[in-house]
Amino acid sequence: MTMRILAVSGSIRAGSFNTALAHATAALAPADTTVEVVDLIRELPHYDPDLDVEPLPAAAEDLRRRFAAADGIVLFAPEYNFGLPGGFKNLIDWASRPYGKHCLVGKPVSVVGSSPSSGGAAQSVSYLRTVLPLLGAELVGDEVTIGKVNTLLDPETGAPSAELAAQMAAMIGLLASTAAAKTELA
Numbered sequence: 001m002t003m004r005i006l007a008v009s010g011s012i013r014a015g016s017f018n019t020a021l022a023h024a025t026a027a028l029a030p031a032d033t034t035v036e037v038v039d040l041i042r043e044l045p046h047y048d049p050d051l052d053v054e055p056l057p058a059a060a061e062d063l064r065r066r067f068a069a070a071d072g073i074v075l076f077a078p079e080y081n082f083g084l085p086g087g088f089k090n091l092i093d094w095a096s097r098p099y100g101k102h103c104l105v106g107k108p109v110s111v112v113g114s115s116p117s118s119g120g121a122a123q124s125v126s127y128l129r130t131v132l133p134l135l136g137a138e139l140v141g142d143e144v145t146i147g148k149v150n151t152l153l154d155p156e157t158g159a160p161s162a163e164l165a166a167q168m169a170a171m172i173g174l175l176a177s178t179a180a181a182k183t184e185l186a
């Protein structure tokens, strides 16, 4: 059975390193796994409980439907001012409702942080790794922070260094196998 993984970049910047890393990782997925890189941030309105009623804003409906349908999710996290960029936090807020019955409950999720600084978006990763289990998601894999990512991706093609490719292949492989095991148990 093919595992369907969603890769979400927390950056909407055209030249985003996180988005480039998401695409590079998609190409490293194991057999029987599809990884779709999706921009689910750009069109989301600012979370407002008054908007969180039927009919939902189209972008929020799309986010929840895609997350619910995915076998696993990998989040690529930038860092702004020692935390998630606002649009990325907004996505988490939309995904996290309705309370206790939302699209992240029981969902295998991996987190990768990357930044041109040596910190590798460690605070964003730390936040997500804290909050995802609290929301009921199944956090998959160890902490992954990629510092100086701008030196590890080919500026022309976005291709990762051999070491980074191996790290991303291992990360997406573990997410796919965890998702497959969960699907078999269901």
Ligand SMILES: Cc1cc2nc3c(=O)[nH]c(=O)nc-3n(C[C@H](O)[C@H](O)[C@H](O)COP(=O)(O)O)c2cc1C
Residues within 6 Å of the ligand: 011, 012, 013, 015, 016, 017, 018, 019, 078, 079, 080, 081, 082, 083, 114, 115, 116, 117, 119, 120, 121
């Ligand atoms: C408003 C702002 C705040 C930033 N704060 C941080 C930070 O706290 N830590 C960090 O490592 N990089 C920080 N950066 C640099 C980003 O890591 C860098 O712009 C990175 O390329 C963003 O990710 P992206 O390439 O996926 O868009 C900041 C950049 C901006 C524009």
